[in-house]
Ligand SMILES: [Fe+2]
C-alpha cells in the first residue's frame with residue numbers, strides 16, 4: 001500500500017507574515033499535479049493539519065477548489081490554524097459520520113492498513129493536549145482490532161524536536177500517547193506535521209515521521225533563542241507499506257534538473273535477471 005502525506009498547506013487569502021515567502025495556493029496546485037503524476041499512484045492522501053491559515057469559510061472553499069483535481073481520496077485533519085466547525089462543514093463528504101463531539105478524530109478501515117486520525121488541537125489555541133478523553137477514545141479504537149497494521153496520523157508531533165519555540169507550543173501529555181502506542185504493537189507508523197520540516201524519531205517502539213509543509217519550511221536552527229521561516233522547497237512524504245514494515249520517503253515540489261538514468265536501470269535489470277552481479281564498467 002502506498003500512502004501520500006501532505007501537511008501544513010496554509011491556504012490563505014492575504015499576504016500576512018508568511019505570504020511574502022511563498023504563495024501556498026500555487027505550491028499546493030503543484031503538489032496536487034505531482035501526486036497525480038506519480039506511478040504507482042498513492043491509494044490515499046493524508047492531509048495532516050493547518051490546511052488553511054485562519055480557518056475561514058473562504059479559505060476552505062479556496063482549498064477545496066485546489067484539491068478538487070486530486071486523483072486519490074483525501075483524508076483531512078485539522079491543525080491549530082484550522083477552525084473545527086468550518087473544517088467539518090468543508091469536508092463533510094470525506095469524513096465518516098462517527099466523529100466525537102469534541103475532537104475530529106476518526107478511523108478508516110477500507111485499506112490493507114487501518115488509518116486512525118487523531119485530532120489533539122484545542123480551539124482558540126496554538127498548543128495541544130492528549131487528554132484523558134483522547135486516551136479513552138484511542139484506546140477503544142485500538143482495542144477494536146489489535147492485529148491489523150495501523151497508522152496514526154495527527155497534526156502535533158508528540159515529542160521534543162529540538163526546535164525550541166515549536167516544542168514550547170507543542171503537545172502536552174504526549175507520554176500517555178507513547179505508553180498507549182508501546183502497548184499496541186499493531187501501530188506500525190505515527191505521522192505528524194506542524195513543524196514544517198522532515199523529522200524522524202522512534203516513538204513507543206514504532207517509527208514516527210514528521211512531514212514538511214507544502215508551503216514554506218521552518219529553518220533548521222537548534223539555537224533555542226531563534227526561530228525563522230524559510231523558502232526551502234515545499235515537500236510531501238510517501239509511506240510504503242510492504243513486507244510488514246513502512247518505508248518513508250520525503251519528496252520536494254521543485255522543478256530541478258533531471259538526468260535520465262533509464263539505460264543504467266535496464267542494465268541493472270538485465271544483470272539481475274541473468275543472475276550476474278552488477279559489474280563496474
Ligand atoms: Fe503549520
Ligand SMILES: [Fe+2]
Pocket residue numbers: 049050079080081155193194195
Ligand atoms: Fe500547526
